[in-house]
Amino acid sequence: MNLHEYQGKEILKSFGVGIQEGIVAETPEQALKAAIQLQKETGTGWWVVKSQIHAGGRGKGKISGTDQSGVALAKTLDDVKRISENLLGKVLVTIQTGPQGKKVNKVLVAQDVYYPGESKPKEFYMSVLLNRSSGRNIIMYSTEGGMDIEAVAEKTPHLIFKEEIDPKVGIQPFQARKIAFNLGLSGNSFKEMTRFVMALYRAYDSIDASMFEINPLLKTSDDKIIAVDAKVNLDENALFRHKDYEAMRDKSEEDPTEVEAGEHNLNYVKLDGNVGCMVNGAGLAMATMDIIKLAGGEPANFLDVGGTANAARVEQAFRIILKDPNVKAILVNIFGGIVRCDRVAQGIVDAYKNIGNIPVPIIVRLQGTNAVEAKKIIDDSGLKVFSAIQLKEAADLVNQLLKK
Numbered sequence: 001m002n003l004h005e006y007q008g009k010e011i012l013k014s015f016g017v018g019i020q021e022g023i024v025a026e027t028p029e030q031a032l033k034a035a036i037q038l039q040k041e042t043g044t045g046w047w048v049v050k051s052q053i054h055a056g057g058r059g060k061g062k063i064s065g066t067d068q069s070g071v072a073l074a075k076t077l078d079d080v081k082r083i084s085e086n087l088l089g090k091v092l093v094t095i096q097t098g099p100q101g102k103k104v105n106k107v108l109v110a111q112d113v114y115y116p117g118e119s120k121p122k123e124f125y126m127s128v129l130l131n132r133s134s135g136r137n138i139i140m141y142s143t144e145g146g147m148d149i150e151a152v153a154e155k156t157p158h159l160i161f162k163e164e165i166d167p168k169v170g171i172q173p174f175q176a177r178k179i180a181f182n183l184g185l186s187g188n189s190f191k192e193m194t195r196f197v198m199a200l201y202r203a204y205d206s207i208d209a210s211m212f213e214i215n216p217l218l219k220t221s222d223d224k225i226i227a228v229d230a231k232v233n234l235d236e237n238a239l240f241r242h243k244d245y246e247a248m249r250d251k252s253e254e255d256p257t258e259v260e261a262g263e264h265n266l267n268y269v270k271l272d273g274n275v276g277c278m279v280n281g282a283g284l285a286m287a288t289m290d291i292i293k294l295a296g297g298e299p300a301n302f303l304d305v306g307g308t309a310n311a312a313r314v315e316q317a318f319r320i321i322l323k324d325p326n327v328k329a330i331l332v333n334i335f336g337g338i339v340r341c342d343r344v345a346q347g348i349v350d351a352y353k354n355i356g357n358i359p360v361p362i363i364v365r366l367q368g369t370n371a372v373e374a375k376k377i378i379d380d381s382g383l384k385v386f387s388a389i390q391l392k393e394a395a396d397l398v399n400q401l402l403k404k
Contacts, residue, residue: 001233002232002253004248006106007232007248009230011207011245012203015200015206018196018224018225018227020226021110022050022111024052031080031084031088032080032084035080035109038110046073046074047074048074048112049071049072049087050110052105053102053103058071063104064090068086089103091103091104121220122145123145124142124217125144125147126139127211128200137167137201141162142160143184145215145217171202176198196217200214207234208238209234211233213231213232215231255270266305266316271289272326273292273298274328274329276300276321276322276324277333278314278331279334280304284335288333288391291392291395292395295392297399300321300324300326311347314347314351315355318330329402330362332348335368336366336367337368341367341368341373342377348364349377358384362384362386365389365390375387
């Protein structure tokens with residue numbers, strides 16, 4: 001589950017991680033009040049107004065049809081209100097959103113930590129994530145902050161450092177000191193970075209995060225170490241342990257069809273193809289998408305209806321798949337282990353009739369308990385539904401129908 005920058009910073013601050021202070025706002029009037037409050041609390045004379053969307057590249061992005069970037073410096077209160085008006089309710093297009101962009105519903109009004117008139121602060125990069133090849137968490141960091149880490153890795157890979165953490169003992173103080181040393185710090189900033197790293201890893205580990213990314217991580221001119229930006233992803237499988245963080249989910253930032261599927265306990269991910277897939281089991285779903293591609297088609301989605309593929313779930317799955325206008329055929333591939341194939345087949349027939357006119361052909365492959373009876377139900381239904389025995393046969397049939 002992705003979080004907004006302001007939400008990630010709230011979590012970091014609760015674990016003692018230094019952050020750029022800010023207040024979120026949903027209207028220009030709220031943004032103006034936030035700026036005044038920040039000035040009283042932090043003494044800041046300038047402010048940074050940041051659009052809050054689930055996408056990177058906001059600073060380089062533009063509001064559709066304008067020159068307004070997604071992150072802007074405000075030197076006066078009038079600037080705060082003007083920039084907020086230019087952002088809120090508008091569509092921000094970045095390198096990660098694609099040309100369709102994302103609507104800005106909130107802005108973060110933050111203190112200016114690049115103190116005017118003082119020496120330029122130093123920007124670093126730091127992230128914490130799982131190294132799946134070693135089964136250990138890893139802290140990746142670089143002296144080249146404020147840039148795309150992919151570009152740094154491509155052009156200057158020697159400037160990227162990695163520190164693996166043994167899960168049996170967690171991060172050790174000597175590792176935090178090593179990181180501070182590799183970043184070229186000394187004196188008070190060295191101590192501040194050591195504390196920052198320890199607190200950052202503790203936050204990552206405690207909330208079951210799948211990734212923390214701080215870019216830039218700033219050493220201010222007075223040697224403070226603070227997170228200027230924060231990208232935080234949480235492991236959805238662990239949210240049952242963190243109900244307070246689960247409440248931070250912003251469904252307006254997610255694909256509405258995927259949200260609807262989740263509300264019906266369906267695992268759905270939209271893809272770019274033209275063959276809708278309805279399968280029970282994640283492994284079988286992956287195999288089904290592979291065989292579709294091998295047969296010359298392109299899967300339009302990943303959809304796992306789970307072990308109880310009853311009529312109601314099958315009907316809802318059909319409705320969700322059909323929301324994608326690119327779908328030209330649907331392949332249903334169900335293995336009847338726990339669930340009986342004849343019940344699934346009857347559920348497919350009932351769902352077809354309840355939905356009404358389904359404009360695309362449906363190919364059904366049912367294997368397992370009562371598969372023979374299931375095939376007879378499909379064949380005798382009189383509907384625009386085609387049955388298959390082998391998976392490759394089903395995929396080839398899909399491809400033939402697409403060509404017609």
